[in-house]
Amino acid sequence: xxxRITLAITARVLRQLTRDRRTLAxxxxxxxxxxxxxxxxxxDDPLVxxxxxxxxxxxxxxxxxxxxxxxxxxxxxxxGMLERLFTLPMGKLDFLLGYALAFGLVAMVQAVLAVxxxxxxxxxxxxxxxxxxGVVGVADAVLGTALGLFVSAFARTEFQAVQFLPAVVVPxxxxxxxxTPRDAMPGVLHAVSDVMPLTYAVEAMDRLASGExxxxxxxxxxxxxxxxxxxxxxGAATLRRRTx
Amino acid sequence: MSxxxxxxxxxxxxxxxxxxxxxxxxxxxxxxxxxxxxxxxGKSTLLRSVVGVQRxxxxxxxxxxxxxxxxxxxxxxxxxxxxxxxxxxxxVTENLRFFARVLxxxxxxVDETVELVDLGRHRDQVxxxxxxxxxxxxxxxxxxxGDPELLVLDEPTVGLDPVLRRDLWAVFHRLAADxxxxxxxxxVMDEAERCDRLLLMRDGAIIAHDSPAEVKRATGTxxxxxxxxxxxxxxxxxxxxxxxxxxxx
Numbered sequence: 020x021x022x023r024i025t026l027a028i029t030a031r032v033l034r035q036l037t038r039d040r041r042t043l044a045x046x047x048x049x050x051x052x053x054x055x056x057x058x059x060x061x062x063d064d065p066l067v068x069x070x071x072x073x074x075x076x077x078x079x080x081x082x083x084x085x086x087x088x089x090x091x092x093x094x095x096x097x098x099g100m101l102e103r104l105f106t107l108p109m110g111k112l113d114f115l116l117g118y119a120l121a122f123g124l125v126a127m128v129q130a131v132l133a134v135x136x137x138x139x140x141x142x143x144x145x146x147x148x149x150x151x152x153g154v155v156g157v158a159d160a161v162l163g164t165a166l167g168l169f170v171s172a173f174a175r176t177e178f179q180a181v182q183f184l185p186a187v188v189v190p191x192x193x194x195x196x197x198x199t200p201r202d203a204m205p206g207v208l209h210a211v212s213d214v215m216p217l218t219y220a221v222e223a224m225d226r227l228a229s230g231e232x233x234x235x236x237x238x239x240x241x242x243x244x245x246x247x248x249x250x251x252x253x254g255a256a257t258l259r260r261r262t263x
Numbered sequence: 264m265s266x267x268x269x270x271x272x273x274x275x276x277x278x279x280x281x282x283x284x285x286x287x288x289x290x291x292x293x294x295x296x297x298x299x300x301x302x303x304x305g306k307s308t309l310l311r312s313v314v315g316v317q318r319x320x321x322x323x324x325x326x327x328x329x330x331x332x333x334x335x336x337x338x339x340x341x342x343x344x345x346x347x348x349x350x351x352x353x354x355v356t357e358n359l360r361f362f363a364r365v366l367x368x369x370x371x372x373v374d375e376t377v378e379l380v381d382l383g384r385h386r387d388q389v390x391x392x393x394x395x396x397x398x399x400x401x402x403x404x405x406x407x408x409g410d411p412e413l414l415v416l417d418e419p420t421v422g423l424d425p426v427l428r429r430d431l432w433a434v435f436h437r438l439a440a441d442x443x444x445x446x447x448x449x450x451v452m453d454e455a456e457r458c459d460r461l462l463l464m465r466d467g468a469i470i471a472h473d474s475p476a477e478v479k480r481a482t483g484t485x486x487x488x489x490x491x492x493x494x495x496x497x498x499x500x501x502x503x504x505x506x507x508x509x510x511x512x
Contacts, residue, residue, distance in 0.1 A: 027361055099348040102316045106315065107409075263279070
């Protein structure tokens with residue numbers, strides 16, 4: 020790994036993002052807009068927004084980051100782009116970390132915006148430190164990025180890449196505790212939700228909102244980060260200099 | 264002739280269960296070498312093997328004295344893929360600055376290279392809006408940035424108008440005069456005349472390896488296209504008779 024090359028990739032990905040206004044809007048504005056929509060739906064029953072809002076602070080960034088990263092990296096894998104990059108002095112880690120860093124920076128902006136809107140504008144009730152919502156949000160978005168990088172190895176077209184959304188992301192949303200507390204779910208599903216990374220991001224947001232001890236939040240955060248690193252490692256294993 | 268720059272020895276490549284290359288031996292010397300043959304004959308596979316991105320089932324490929332794909336070669340070999348492989352959503356200079364940074368080259372080489380491929384007027388244009396020929400010149404510029412000793416170009420002139428093709432070949436010969444080694448593939452036989460040496464390829468085998476004049480002389484033909492036919496037809500019509508190819512192995 021060479022920092023110069025990693026940062027070159029980060030800078031290039033960010034520059035490409037600034038060229039693509041619509042994608043940038045999806046990354047930055049959409050999570051806030053969906054948050055506002057939810058608030059509006061439950062305008063007459065603000066307790067619902069307070070209960071569901073924190074979970075959505077984890078779900079939306081995860082969702083959009085997964086989508087954008089899987090398609091972007093697939094584009095790079097096809098068209099000979101990755102092949103050419105691998106004839107240059109670029110390491111696999113340069114590529115993966117370059118991407119993770121770029122989307123991590125976007126995630127930071129996204130988290131600041133989403134938390135500001137949810138807490139500042141829509142009056143979400145948060146018991147714990149608000150800053151931690153942002154920290155969890157960034158970790159959670161980077162997790163989405165890492166998973167997106169990984170699954171892009173198993174798609175041949177952008178169409179196939181998009182199909183991973185209902186296959187990989189939606190099940191996690193269903194069992195993460197958003198629809199019903201995880202304790203109320205059948206045992207098998209509870210066990211399934213235990214091994215889903217999004218569960219821990221949602222749990223961390225919920226704990227922060229209800230003002231639980233920070234120790235539990237850090238533990239959840241550690242699980243999210245561990246899943247993210249594992250996905251990056253798996254992603255590295257799917258990158259091959261030599262292909263058939 | 265100086266020692267070969269690329270030595271391919273018994274190269275075997277299997278794709279999708281079938282052998283695309285099966286025990287290929289070939290060398291590439293200094294100057295401009297044209298790798299010519301019809302689509303699907305294994306040209307790209309051979310070039311990918313030379314730059315070290317092709318999974319290989321057997322044999323060796325040695326480039327500038329090191330095994331193909333060695334880390335030490337990554338700054339010494341420039342590669343242009345068939346699809347150019349540049350970022351369509353970035354401008355010409357943005358693309359080249361990225362590649363220059365990855366290669367660890369100063370930013371000023373970007374300006375020099377832009378002029379070399381004659382894209383000065385388009386430097387700030389987004390690559391996606393350029394014509395096919397301009398786009399492939401961006402790809403060529405990216406391959407030139409690292410000042411490589413060997414340039415491997417996969418169909419750099421495909422789809423270009425004749426004037427542009429002539430200009431690009433002039434660039435190739437200028438580079439060769441500067442001491443660079445070029446290995447250029449094409450499926451257009453009339454480009455053969457512009458090469459110092461030819462590798463005629465068909466069905467994963469090299470059927471001739473010599474200068475254009477010598478290939479024509481040995482087959483008693485007036486054009487490389489006719490020479491190619493002369494080399495191929497006896498093989499198909501009357502089976503493997505004595506080949507007219509000079510140094511076929």
